[in-house]
Amino acid sequence: MANPPHGMNAQLHKRGILKDLIARDAPRRQELIDEAEKLPAIVLNERQLCDLELILNGGFSPLEGFMNEKDYKGVVDNNRLVDGNLFSMPICLDVTQEIIDEVKAKAGTRITLRDFRDDRNLAIITVDDIYQPDKKKEAIEVYGADDEAHPAVKYLYRTAGDFCIGGKIDAIDRLMHYDYVALRYSPAEIRLHFDKLGWSKVVAFQTRNPMHRAHRELTVRAARSRQANVLIHPVVGLTKPGDIDHFTRVRVYQALLPRYPNGMAVLALLPLAMRMAGPREALWHAIIRKNHGATHFIVGRDHAGPGKNSQGQDFYGPYDAQDLVEKYRDELGIEVVPFLQMTYLPDSDEYRPRDQVPKDVRTLDISGTELRRRLRSGGDIPEWFSYPEVVRVLRESHPARNKQGFTVFLTGYANSGKDAIARALNVTFNQQGGRTVSLLLGETVRSELSSELGFNKEDRNTNVGRIGFVASELTKAGAAVIAAPIAPFQSSRKHARELVEKFGSFYLIHVATPLEECEKTDRRGIYAAARRGEIKNFTGVDDPYETPAEGEADLTVDLTKISVRTAVHQIVLLLEAEGLLDQL
Incomplete structure:
Protein backbone atom coordinates (compact mmCIF):
# COMPACT_ATOMS: atom_id res chain seq x y z
CA MET A 1 0.00 0.00 0.00
CA ALA A 2 1.31 3.45 -0.93
CA ASN A 3 2.36 5.80 1.83
CA PRO A 4 -0.30 8.37 2.74
CA PRO A 5 0.38 11.92 1.51
CA HIS A 6 1.92 14.44 3.88
CA GLY A 7 1.97 18.22 4.27
CA MET A 8 0.62 20.17 1.31
CA ASN A 9 0.00 16.96 -0.63
CA ALA A 10 -2.21 15.74 2.18
CA GLN A 11 -4.31 18.86 1.91
CA LEU A 12 -4.62 18.45 -1.86
CA HIS A 13 -5.47 14.79 -1.40
CA LYS A 14 -8.30 15.66 0.99
CA ARG A 15 -9.62 18.26 -1.38
CA GLY A 16 -9.82 15.87 -4.32
CA ILE A 17 -7.99 15.26 -7.58
CA LEU A 18 -7.36 18.38 -9.65
CA LYS A 19 -6.95 18.12 -13.42
CA ASP A 20 -4.80 21.15 -14.18
CA LEU A 21 -4.28 20.82 -17.94
CA ILE A 22 -1.89 23.77 -18.11
CA ALA A 23 0.49 22.07 -15.67
CA ARG A 24 0.00 18.69 -17.34
CA ASP A 25 0.84 19.94 -20.84
CA ALA A 26 3.61 22.38 -19.88
CA PRO A 27 6.50 20.03 -20.87
CA ARG A 28 5.35 19.98 -24.50
CA ARG A 29 4.17 23.57 -24.74
CA GLN A 30 6.51 24.56 -27.58
CA GLU A 31 5.44 21.52 -29.59
CA LEU A 32 1.79 22.49 -29.13
CA ILE A 33 2.49 26.15 -30.01
CA ASP A 34 4.09 25.08 -33.29
CA GLU A 35 1.27 22.66 -34.09
CA ALA A 36 -1.46 25.22 -33.35
CA GLU A 37 -0.13 27.58 -36.00
CA LYS A 38 -0.69 24.94 -38.69
CA LEU A 39 -4.22 23.92 -37.67
CA PRO A 40 -7.59 25.41 -38.56
CA ALA A 41 -8.88 27.59 -35.73
CA ILE A 42 -12.13 28.41 -33.95
CA VAL A 43 -12.30 31.86 -32.38
CA LEU A 44 -14.04 31.59 -29.01
CA ASN A 45 -16.63 34.06 -27.71
CA GLU A 46 -16.68 35.45 -24.19
CA ARG A 47 -18.71 32.64 -22.62
CA GLN A 48 -16.64 29.95 -24.32
CA LEU A 49 -13.47 31.64 -23.06
CA CYS A 50 -14.76 31.57 -19.49
CA ASP A 51 -15.53 27.87 -19.86
CA LEU A 52 -12.16 27.14 -21.45
CA GLU A 53 -10.24 28.91 -18.68
CA LEU A 54 -11.87 26.76 -16.00
CA ILE A 55 -11.35 23.58 -18.04
CA LEU A 56 -7.65 24.43 -18.47
CA ASN A 57 -6.89 25.32 -14.85
CA GLY A 58 -8.94 22.53 -13.26
CA GLY A 59 -11.84 24.61 -12.03
CA PHE A 60 -14.18 22.28 -13.93
CA SER A 61 -12.44 19.04 -12.86
CA PRO A 62 -12.98 16.26 -13.77
CA LEU A 63 -13.60 17.74 -17.24
CA GLU A 64 -10.63 17.58 -19.62
CA GLY A 65 -12.38 19.24 -22.53
CA PHE A 66 -15.72 20.29 -23.95
CA MET A 67 -18.40 17.63 -23.49
CA ASN A 68 -19.04 15.04 -26.17
CA GLU A 69 -22.58 13.85 -26.85
CA LYS A 70 -22.57 11.05 -24.27
CA ASP A 71 -21.35 13.35 -21.50
CA TYR A 72 -23.77 16.07 -22.59
CA LYS A 73 -26.74 13.71 -22.44
CA GLY A 74 -25.64 12.25 -19.11
CA VAL A 75 -25.38 15.70 -17.54
CA VAL A 76 -28.71 16.88 -18.94
CA ASP A 77 -30.50 13.68 -17.89
CA ASN A 78 -29.06 12.98 -14.43
CA ASN A 79 -26.20 15.32 -13.46
CA ARG A 80 -23.51 12.78 -14.35
CA LEU A 81 -20.75 12.37 -16.88
CA VAL A 82 -20.61 9.06 -18.72
CA ASP A 83 -17.88 7.84 -16.31
CA GLY A 84 -20.24 8.39 -13.37
CA ASN A 85 -18.66 11.58 -12.04
CA LEU A 86 -21.02 14.22 -10.73
CA PHE A 87 -21.42 17.31 -12.95
CA SER A 88 -24.57 19.39 -13.34
CA MET A 89 -23.99 21.89 -16.16
CA PRO A 90 -23.48 21.22 -19.89
CA ILE A 91 -20.11 22.66 -20.93
CA CYS A 92 -20.31 22.66 -24.71
CA LEU A 93 -18.34 24.17 -27.57
CA ASP A 94 -21.28 25.35 -29.62
CA VAL A 95 -20.67 26.19 -33.28
CA THR A 96 -22.55 26.86 -36.50
CA GLN A 97 -22.59 24.69 -39.60
CA GLU A 98 -20.46 27.36 -41.31
CA ILE A 99 -17.72 26.96 -38.69
CA ILE A 100 -17.83 23.17 -38.98
CA ASP A 101 -17.40 23.46 -42.76
CA GLU A 102 -14.66 26.08 -42.43
CA VAL A 103 -12.46 24.02 -40.08
CA LYS A 104 -13.45 20.72 -41.78
CA ALA A 105 -14.31 19.28 -38.40
CA LYS A 106 -14.78 15.54 -38.03
CA ALA A 107 -13.84 12.84 -35.51
CA GLY A 108 -10.08 12.91 -34.94
CA THR A 109 -9.56 16.43 -36.33
CA ARG A 110 -7.36 18.72 -34.22
CA ILE A 111 -8.47 22.35 -34.09
CA THR A 112 -6.86 25.38 -32.47
CA LEU A 113 -8.98 27.35 -29.98
CA ARG A 114 -8.25 31.06 -30.19
CA ASP A 115 -9.04 34.10 -28.03
CA PHE A 116 -11.21 36.66 -29.88
CA ARG A 117 -9.69 39.52 -27.88
CA ASP A 118 -6.07 39.19 -28.93
CA ASP A 119 -5.92 36.28 -31.42
CA ARG A 120 -3.78 34.22 -29.05
CA ASN A 121 -3.85 30.43 -29.43
CA LEU A 122 -4.93 28.95 -26.11
CA ALA A 123 -5.52 25.24 -26.69
CA ILE A 124 -6.00 22.45 -29.21
CA ILE A 125 -9.12 20.30 -29.17
CA THR A 126 -9.11 16.79 -30.60
CA VAL A 127 -12.61 16.26 -31.99
CA ASP A 128 -14.39 13.32 -30.39
CA ASP A 129 -17.74 13.95 -32.05
CA ILE A 130 -20.02 16.63 -33.53
CA TYR A 131 -23.63 16.58 -32.42
CA GLN A 132 -26.84 18.59 -32.24
CA PRO A 133 -27.89 19.30 -28.65
CA ASP A 134 -31.54 18.91 -27.75
CA LYS A 135 -32.09 22.56 -26.83
CA LYS A 136 -35.68 22.13 -25.72
CA LYS A 137 -34.81 19.25 -23.41
CA GLU A 138 -31.79 21.14 -22.06
CA ALA A 139 -33.96 24.17 -21.34
CA ILE A 140 -36.47 22.09 -19.39
CA GLU A 141 -34.11 19.73 -17.55
CA VAL A 142 -31.23 22.10 -16.78
CA TYR A 143 -32.87 25.54 -16.53
CA GLY A 144 -36.31 24.40 -15.39
CA ALA A 145 -38.47 25.75 -18.21
CA ASP A 146 -38.54 26.28 -21.96
CA ASP A 147 -38.97 30.00 -21.40
CA GLU A 148 -36.83 32.73 -22.95
CA ALA A 149 -37.44 34.93 -19.91
CA HIS A 150 -34.59 32.84 -18.50
CA PRO A 151 -31.28 34.39 -19.70
CA ALA A 152 -29.63 30.99 -20.29
CA VAL A 153 -32.58 29.74 -22.32
CA LYS A 154 -32.56 32.94 -24.35
CA TYR A 155 -28.83 32.45 -24.98
CA LEU A 156 -29.46 28.83 -25.95
CA TYR A 157 -32.00 29.77 -28.62
CA ARG A 158 -30.78 33.18 -29.77
CA THR A 159 -26.97 32.99 -29.51
CA ALA A 160 -25.63 29.45 -29.19
CA GLY A 161 -24.78 27.52 -32.35
CA ASP A 162 -26.91 24.57 -33.45
CA PHE A 163 -24.04 22.09 -33.22
CA CYS A 164 -21.49 21.17 -30.56
CA ILE A 165 -17.94 19.89 -30.89
CA GLY A 166 -16.90 17.54 -28.12
CA GLY A 167 -13.35 16.49 -27.32
CA LYS A 168 -10.41 16.63 -24.95
CA ILE A 169 -8.06 19.59 -24.87
CA ASP A 170 -4.31 20.11 -24.93
CA ALA A 171 -3.37 23.33 -23.15
CA ILE A 172 -1.11 25.89 -24.80
CA ASP A 173 -1.42 28.97 -22.62
CA ARG A 174 -3.43 30.70 -19.92
CA LEU A 175 -5.92 33.41 -20.76
CA MET A 176 -4.43 36.86 -20.42
CA HIS A 177 -6.02 39.17 -17.85
CA TYR A 178 -5.00 42.75 -17.15
CA ASP A 179 -7.22 43.49 -14.16
CA TYR A 180 -6.77 42.33 -10.56
CA TYR A 344 -30.07 44.58 12.08
CA LEU A 345 -31.20 45.18 15.66
CA PRO A 346 -30.79 48.92 16.31
CA ASP A 347 -31.38 48.73 20.07
CA SER A 348 -28.43 46.39 20.59
CA ASP A 349 -26.42 47.53 17.52
CA GLU A 350 -25.91 44.03 16.15
CA TYR A 351 -26.90 41.67 13.36
CA ARG A 352 -28.69 38.41 14.01
CA PRO A 353 -30.27 35.71 11.86
CA ARG A 354 -33.85 36.76 11.15
CA ASP A 355 -35.33 33.51 12.44
CA GLN A 356 -33.58 34.01 15.82
CA VAL A 357 -35.08 37.43 16.54
CA PRO A 358 -38.12 37.58 18.91
CA LYS A 359 -41.21 39.14 17.37
CA ASP A 360 -41.24 42.14 19.71
CA VAL A 361 -37.65 43.16 18.91
CA ARG A 362 -37.23 46.11 16.53
CA THR A 363 -35.30 45.40 13.30
CA LEU A 364 -34.08 47.43 10.34
CA ASP A 365 -33.39 46.34 6.76
CA ILE A 366 -32.70 47.99 3.40
CA SER A 367 -33.72 46.05 0.31
CA GLY A 368 -31.65 45.92 -2.86
CA THR A 369 -34.27 48.05 -4.63
CA GLU A 370 -34.16 50.66 -1.87
CA LEU A 371 -30.36 50.69 -1.89
CA ARG A 372 -30.32 51.34 -5.65
CA ARG A 373 -32.87 54.14 -5.15
CA ARG A 374 -30.70 55.79 -2.52
CA LEU A 375 -27.63 55.50 -4.70
CA ARG A 376 -29.48 57.08 -7.65
CA SER A 377 -30.92 59.90 -5.56
CA GLY A 378 -27.88 60.50 -3.37
CA GLY A 379 -29.91 59.47 -0.32
CA ASP A 380 -28.37 58.46 3.00
CA ILE A 381 -26.97 54.94 3.37
CA PRO A 382 -26.53 54.40 7.11
CA GLU A 383 -23.37 52.89 8.59
CA TRP A 384 -25.38 50.12 10.24
CA PHE A 385 -26.15 48.85 6.74
CA SER A 386 -22.79 49.25 5.01
CA TYR A 387 -19.33 50.46 5.89
CA PRO A 388 -18.38 54.00 4.78
CA GLU A 389 -15.53 52.73 2.61
CA VAL A 390 -17.94 50.42 0.76
CA VAL A 391 -20.50 53.20 0.24
CA ARG A 392 -17.74 55.46 -1.08
CA VAL A 393 -16.87 52.92 -3.79
CA LEU A 394 -20.53 52.48 -4.76
CA ARG A 395 -21.12 56.23 -4.99
CA GLU A 396 -18.11 56.60 -7.30
CA SER A 397 -19.71 54.14 -9.72
CA HIS A 398 -23.29 55.24 -9.07
CA PRO A 399 -23.35 59.03 -8.97
CA ALA A 400 -26.44 60.86 -7.79
CA ARG A 401 -29.26 61.07 -10.32
CA ASN A 402 -28.47 64.68 -11.25
CA LYS A 403 -24.90 63.66 -12.13
CA GLN A 404 -25.75 60.62 -14.26
CA GLY A 405 -25.49 60.61 -18.03
CA PHE A 406 -28.57 60.48 -20.24
CA THR A 407 -29.61 60.76 -23.88
CA VAL A 408 -32.38 62.87 -25.39
CA PHE A 409 -33.13 61.38 -28.82
CA LEU A 410 -35.24 63.56 -31.15
CA THR A 411 -36.90 61.96 -34.18
CA GLY A 412 -39.04 63.50 -36.91
CA TYR A 413 -39.15 64.57 -40.54
CA ALA A 414 -36.45 66.74 -42.09
CA ASN A 415 -37.24 70.41 -41.32
CA SER A 416 -39.61 69.36 -38.50
CA GLY A 417 -37.73 71.62 -36.09
CA LYS A 418 -35.89 68.83 -34.28
CA ASP A 419 -32.50 70.39 -35.07
CA ALA A 420 -33.67 73.77 -33.73
CA ILE A 421 -34.92 72.11 -30.54
CA ALA A 422 -31.65 70.16 -30.21
CA ARG A 423 -29.54 73.32 -30.56
CA ALA A 424 -31.67 75.23 -28.05
CA LEU A 425 -31.55 72.32 -25.62
CA ASN A 426 -27.77 72.21 -26.00
CA VAL A 427 -27.55 75.88 -25.02
CA THR A 428 -29.85 75.32 -22.04
CA PHE A 429 -27.82 72.38 -20.70
CA ASN A 430 -24.52 74.22 -21.17
CA GLN A 431 -25.92 77.26 -19.38
CA GLN A 432 -26.84 75.12 -16.40
CA GLY A 433 -23.46 73.38 -16.26
CA GLY A 434 -22.61 70.42 -14.06
CA ARG A 435 -21.91 67.90 -16.83
CA THR A 436 -20.51 67.62 -20.34
CA VAL A 437 -23.04 68.13 -23.14
CA SER A 438 -22.72 66.47 -26.56
CA LEU A 439 -24.81 67.40 -29.60
CA LEU A 440 -25.22 64.78 -32.36
CA LEU A 441 -27.13 66.39 -35.22
CA GLY A 442 -28.13 64.13 -38.08
CA GLU A 443 -26.26 66.04 -40.80
CA THR A 444 -23.11 66.34 -38.66
CA VAL A 445 -23.03 62.62 -37.95
CA ARG A 446 -23.65 61.89 -41.63
CA SER A 447 -20.66 63.96 -42.72
CA GLU A 448 -18.23 63.00 -39.95
CA LEU A 449 -19.17 59.39 -39.08
CA SER A 450 -21.34 57.93 -41.85
CA SER A 451 -20.24 59.65 -45.05
CA GLU A 452 -20.02 56.34 -46.94
CA LEU A 453 -23.64 55.39 -46.18
CA GLY A 454 -26.61 55.94 -48.44
CA PHE A 455 -30.26 56.37 -47.55
CA ASN A 456 -31.77 52.94 -48.03
CA LYS A 457 -33.25 51.23 -44.99
CA GLU A 458 -30.15 49.21 -44.18
CA ASP A 459 -27.86 52.24 -44.33
CA ARG A 460 -30.28 54.38 -42.31
CA ASN A 461 -30.39 51.70 -39.60
CA THR A 462 -26.59 51.48 -39.61
CA ASN A 463 -26.36 55.25 -39.20
CA VAL A 464 -28.81 55.30 -36.28
CA GLY A 465 -26.97 52.34 -34.74
CA ARG A 466 -23.74 54.32 -34.83
CA ILE A 467 -25.45 57.29 -33.21
CA GLY A 468 -26.84 54.96 -30.54
CA PHE A 469 -23.41 53.50 -29.85
CA VAL A 470 -21.73 56.92 -29.56
CA ALA A 471 -24.58 58.14 -27.35
CA SER A 472 -24.26 55.09 -25.11
CA GLU A 473 -20.53 55.63 -24.59
CA LEU A 474 -21.04 59.32 -23.81
CA THR A 475 -23.94 58.47 -21.48
CA LYS A 476 -21.72 55.96 -19.66
CA ALA A 477 -19.18 58.77 -19.17
CA GLY A 478 -21.84 60.96 -17.51
CA ALA A 479 -22.60 63.30 -20.41
CA ALA A 480 -25.92 64.79 -21.45
CA VAL A 481 -26.35 63.65 -25.05
CA ILE A 482 -28.70 65.30 -27.54
CA ALA A 483 -29.17 63.30 -30.73
CA ALA A 484 -31.37 64.47 -33.60
CA PRO A 485 -31.44 62.10 -36.58
CA ILE A 486 -34.56 61.52 -38.68
CA ALA A 487 -34.52 57.86 -37.46
CA PRO A 488 -37.61 56.86 -39.47
CA PHE A 489 -37.73 53.21 -38.44
CA GLN A 490 -39.02 51.87 -35.14
CA SER A 491 -36.51 49.00 -35.06
CA SER A 492 -33.47 51.28 -35.18
CA ARG A 493 -34.92 53.63 -32.56
CA LYS A 494 -35.49 50.62 -30.30
CA HIS A 495 -31.91 49.46 -30.88
CA ALA A 496 -30.56 52.90 -29.96
CA ARG A 497 -32.63 52.86 -26.76
CA GLU A 498 -31.29 49.42 -25.82
CA LEU A 499 -27.69 50.54 -26.37
CA VAL A 500 -28.05 53.65 -24.22
CA GLU A 501 -30.10 52.07 -21.42
CA LYS A 502 -27.23 49.77 -20.56
CA PHE A 503 -25.59 52.84 -19.03
CA GLY A 504 -28.22 55.51 -18.41
CA SER A 505 -31.60 56.96 -19.25
CA PHE A 506 -32.94 57.36 -22.79
CA TYR A 507 -35.78 59.71 -23.75
CA LEU A 508 -37.36 59.56 -27.19
CA ILE A 509 -38.84 62.90 -28.24
CA HIS A 510 -41.12 62.71 -31.28
CA VAL A 511 -41.08 66.05 -33.09
CA ALA A 512 -44.48 65.52 -34.74
CA THR A 513 -44.60 68.57 -36.96
CA PRO A 514 -46.78 67.43 -39.91
CA LEU A 515 -45.13 66.58 -43.22
CA GLU A 516 -47.11 69.29 -45.03
CA GLU A 517 -45.73 71.96 -42.69
CA CYS A 518 -42.17 70.61 -43.00
CA GLU A 519 -42.45 70.81 -46.78
CA LYS A 520 -44.17 74.21 -46.86
CA THR A 521 -41.50 75.89 -44.70
CA ASP A 522 -38.54 74.20 -46.43
CA ARG A 523 -36.34 77.12 -47.56
CA ARG A 524 -33.49 74.87 -48.71
CA GLY A 525 -35.67 73.23 -51.35
CA ILE A 526 -34.79 69.65 -50.41
CA TYR A 527 -38.41 68.46 -50.51
CA ALA A 528 -38.89 70.06 -53.93
CA ALA A 529 -35.74 68.30 -55.16
CA ALA A 530 -37.03 65.00 -53.80
CA ARG A 531 -40.40 65.54 -55.53
CA ARG A 532 -38.55 66.10 -58.81
CA GLY A 533 -36.70 62.81 -58.30
CA GLU A 534 -33.33 64.46 -57.79
CA ILE A 535 -32.98 62.96 -54.28
CA LYS A 536 -33.84 59.31 -53.78
CA ASN A 537 -35.03 57.53 -50.61
CA PHE A 538 -36.21 60.77 -49.08
CA THR A 539 -38.27 60.26 -45.92
CA GLY A 540 -41.86 61.37 -46.43
CA VAL A 541 -41.60 61.50 -50.22
CA ASP A 542 -40.50 58.10 -51.55
CA ASP A 543 -39.44 56.52 -48.25
CA PRO A 544 -41.65 55.87 -45.19
CA TYR A 545 -41.54 57.36 -41.70
CA GLU A 546 -42.80 54.99 -39.02
CA THR A 547 -44.59 57.21 -36.51
CA PRO A 548 -43.68 56.16 -32.95
CA ALA A 549 -46.29 53.76 -31.61
CA GLU A 550 -48.20 54.49 -28.43
CA GLY A 551 -45.82 54.31 -25.50
CA GLU A 552 -42.65 54.48 -27.60
CA ALA A 553 -42.09 58.23 -27.33
CA ASP A 554 -41.53 59.77 -23.90
CA LEU A 555 -42.74 63.14 -25.17
CA THR A 556 -44.41 64.38 -28.38
CA VAL A 557 -44.13 68.00 -29.54
CA ASP A 558 -45.53 69.71 -32.63
CA LEU A 559 -44.02 73.05 -33.69
CA THR A 560 -47.22 74.08 -35.45
CA LYS A 561 -48.76 74.24 -31.97
CA ILE A 562 -45.92 75.32 -29.69
CA SER A 563 -42.65 77.26 -30.03
CA VAL A 564 -39.13 75.86 -29.84
CA ARG A 565 -38.75 77.55 -26.44
CA THR A 566 -41.85 75.79 -25.12
CA ALA A 567 -40.71 72.44 -26.53
CA VAL A 568 -37.35 72.84 -24.78
CA HIS A 569 -39.10 73.73 -21.53
CA GLN A 570 -41.27 70.62 -21.76
CA ILE A 571 -38.16 68.44 -22.22
CA VAL A 572 -36.47 70.15 -19.28
CA LEU A 573 -39.53 69.54 -17.09
CA LEU A 574 -39.48 65.86 -18.10
CA LEU A 575 -35.83 65.54 -17.09
CA GLU A 576 -36.34 67.48 -13.86
CA ALA A 577 -39.20 65.16 -12.91
CA GLU A 578 -36.81 62.24 -13.42
CA GLY A 579 -34.26 63.85 -11.11
CA LEU A 580 -31.67 64.30 -13.86
CA LEU A 581 -31.47 68.08 -13.72
CA ASP A 582 -31.14 70.53 -10.88
CA GLN A 583 -33.98 73.07 -10.84
CA LEU A 584 -33.28 75.71 -13.47
Missing part, protein backbone atom coordinates in the same frame (compact mmCIF):
# COMPACT_ATOMS: atom_id res chain seq x y z
CA VAL A 181 -4.01 39.92 -11.57
CA ALA A 182 -2.94 39.28 -7.96
CA LEU A 183 -6.47 38.06 -7.11
CA ARG A 184 -6.78 35.59 -10.00
CA TYR A 185 -5.74 32.36 -8.31
CA SER A 186 -6.03 29.09 -10.19
CA PRO A 187 -7.44 26.19 -8.15
CA ALA A 188 -3.93 24.80 -7.57
CA GLU A 189 -2.65 28.23 -6.53
CA ILE A 190 -5.44 28.89 -4.05
CA ARG A 191 -5.05 25.40 -2.56
CA LEU A 192 -1.34 26.09 -2.08
CA HIS A 193 -2.17 29.46 -0.53
CA PHE A 194 -4.51 27.81 1.98
CA ASP A 195 -1.78 25.32 2.85
CA LYS A 196 0.75 28.11 3.42
CA LEU A 197 -1.73 29.79 5.77
CA GLY A 198 -2.38 26.52 7.57
CA TRP A 199 -6.08 26.55 6.72
CA SER A 200 -7.72 23.12 6.84
CA LYS A 201 -11.36 24.28 6.77
CA VAL A 202 -12.53 26.89 4.28
CA VAL A 203 -16.05 28.29 3.88
CA ALA A 204 -16.58 29.55 0.31
CA PHE A 205 -18.95 32.44 -0.30
CA GLN A 206 -20.37 32.85 -3.82
CA THR A 207 -21.43 36.33 -4.84
CA ARG A 208 -22.18 38.41 -7.92
CA ASN A 209 -23.29 41.49 -5.95
CA PRO A 210 -21.60 44.01 -3.65
CA MET A 211 -21.20 42.90 -0.03
CA HIS A 212 -22.42 44.85 2.98
CA ARG A 213 -22.36 44.42 6.76
CA ALA A 214 -24.98 41.65 6.71
CA HIS A 215 -22.81 39.58 4.35
CA ARG A 216 -19.77 40.12 6.53
CA GLU A 217 -21.73 39.03 9.63
CA LEU A 218 -23.12 35.98 7.82
CA THR A 219 -19.72 34.76 6.64
CA VAL A 220 -18.02 35.42 9.98
CA ARG A 221 -20.72 33.43 11.81
CA ALA A 222 -20.42 30.58 9.31
CA ALA A 223 -16.64 30.44 9.75
CA ARG A 224 -16.59 30.72 13.56
CA SER A 225 -19.24 28.06 14.05
CA ARG A 226 -17.10 25.63 12.04
CA GLN A 227 -13.65 26.80 13.19
CA ALA A 228 -12.93 27.70 9.58
CA ASN A 229 -11.75 30.57 7.42
CA VAL A 230 -13.56 32.38 4.61
CA LEU A 231 -12.95 32.36 0.86
CA ILE A 232 -14.77 35.30 -0.70
CA HIS A 233 -15.09 33.96 -4.26
CA PRO A 234 -17.03 36.37 -6.49
CA VAL A 235 -17.86 35.68 -10.12
CA VAL A 236 -16.08 38.08 -12.49
CA GLY A 237 -16.98 36.40 -15.77
CA LEU A 238 -20.53 36.68 -17.09
CA THR A 239 -23.31 37.21 -14.56
CA LYS A 240 -26.96 38.20 -14.78
CA PRO A 241 -27.69 40.97 -17.31
CA GLY A 242 -27.95 44.28 -15.45
CA ASP A 243 -25.61 43.29 -12.59
CA ILE A 244 -23.11 45.82 -11.25
CA ASP A 245 -19.84 45.62 -13.18
CA HIS A 246 -17.11 43.47 -11.65
CA PHE A 247 -14.65 46.38 -11.36
CA THR A 248 -16.95 48.13 -8.89
CA ARG A 249 -17.72 44.91 -7.05
CA VAL A 250 -14.07 43.93 -6.63
CA ARG A 251 -13.25 47.38 -5.22
CA VAL A 252 -16.10 46.82 -2.75
CA TYR A 253 -14.72 43.42 -1.70
CA GLN A 254 -11.25 44.89 -1.29
CA ALA A 255 -12.66 47.69 0.89
CA LEU A 256 -14.56 45.16 3.00
CA LEU A 257 -11.71 42.68 3.53
CA PRO A 258 -9.95 44.56 6.39
CA ARG A 259 -13.23 44.39 8.35
CA TYR A 260 -12.75 40.63 8.83
CA PRO A 261 -11.02 39.74 12.12
CA ASN A 262 -7.45 38.42 12.30
CA GLY A 263 -6.95 37.64 8.62
CA MET A 264 -9.99 35.39 8.60
CA ALA A 265 -10.83 35.95 4.91
CA VAL A 266 -9.11 35.71 1.53
CA LEU A 267 -10.44 37.23 -1.70
CA ALA A 268 -10.04 35.33 -4.99
CA LEU A 269 -11.80 35.93 -8.32
CA LEU A 270 -13.68 33.28 -10.31
CA PRO A 271 -13.83 33.79 -14.12
CA LEU A 272 -17.11 31.90 -14.46
CA ALA A 273 -19.87 32.43 -17.01
CA MET A 274 -22.95 31.99 -14.86
CA ARG A 275 -26.10 30.43 -16.32
CA MET A 276 -28.42 31.54 -13.47
CA ALA A 277 -29.65 27.94 -13.32
CA GLY A 278 -30.76 27.83 -9.69
CA PRO A 279 -30.43 24.30 -8.22
CA ARG A 280 -28.26 23.01 -11.06
CA GLU A 281 -26.07 26.09 -10.77
CA ALA A 282 -25.70 25.66 -7.00
CA LEU A 283 -24.51 22.07 -7.45
CA TRP A 284 -22.10 23.26 -10.15
CA HIS A 285 -20.82 26.02 -7.87
CA ALA A 286 -20.22 23.48 -5.10
CA ILE A 287 -18.14 21.28 -7.44
CA ILE A 288 -16.12 24.32 -8.55
CA ARG A 289 -15.49 25.42 -4.94
CA LYS A 290 -14.42 21.89 -3.97
CA ASN A 291 -11.90 22.07 -6.81
CA HIS A 292 -10.64 25.35 -5.35
CA GLY A 293 -10.03 23.73 -1.98
CA ALA A 294 -13.16 24.73 -0.04
CA THR A 295 -14.55 22.34 2.55
CA HIS A 296 -17.82 24.24 3.10
CA PHE A 297 -20.02 26.20 0.72
CA ILE A 298 -22.71 28.77 1.53
CA VAL A 299 -25.80 28.13 -0.59
CA GLY A 300 -28.18 31.07 -0.69
CA ARG A 301 -31.92 31.33 -0.72
CA ASP A 302 -32.91 31.11 -4.44
CA HIS A 303 -29.21 30.63 -5.19
CA ALA A 304 -28.35 31.88 -8.71
CA GLY A 305 -32.02 32.43 -9.51
CA PRO A 306 -32.77 34.49 -12.63
CA GLY A 307 -35.93 36.11 -11.27
CA LYS A 308 -39.41 35.80 -12.74
CA ASN A 309 -40.57 33.68 -15.65
CA SER A 310 -42.83 34.94 -18.43
CA GLN A 311 -45.87 34.30 -16.18
CA GLY A 312 -44.43 36.50 -13.42
CA GLN A 313 -43.53 33.59 -11.12
CA ASP A 314 -40.12 32.65 -9.72
CA PHE A 315 -38.30 30.07 -11.82
CA TYR A 316 -37.24 28.14 -8.71
CA GLY A 317 -38.42 27.61 -5.15
CA PRO A 318 -36.48 29.46 -2.42
CA TYR A 319 -34.79 26.32 -1.06
CA ASP A 320 -34.56 24.13 -4.20
CA ALA A 321 -30.85 24.90 -4.58
CA GLN A 322 -30.02 24.02 -0.98
CA ASP A 323 -32.00 20.77 -1.25
CA LEU A 324 -30.22 19.62 -4.40
CA VAL A 325 -26.70 20.32 -3.07
CA GLU A 326 -27.58 18.64 0.23
CA LYS A 327 -28.75 15.56 -1.70
CA TYR A 328 -25.21 15.07 -3.06
CA ARG A 329 -23.32 16.26 0.03
CA ASP A 330 -21.51 13.00 0.78
CA GLU A 331 -20.45 12.49 -2.82
CA LEU A 332 -19.36 16.10 -3.18
CA GLY A 333 -17.22 16.01 -0.08
CA ILE A 334 -18.23 19.56 0.72
CA GLU A 335 -20.60 20.64 3.46
CA VAL A 336 -23.58 22.85 2.66
CA VAL A 337 -23.91 25.98 4.78
CA PRO A 338 -27.42 27.47 4.54
CA PHE A 339 -27.51 31.20 3.83
CA LEU A 340 -28.92 32.94 6.92
CA GLN A 341 -31.04 36.04 6.35
CA MET A 342 -29.41 38.58 8.65
CA THR A 343 -31.26 41.58 10.08
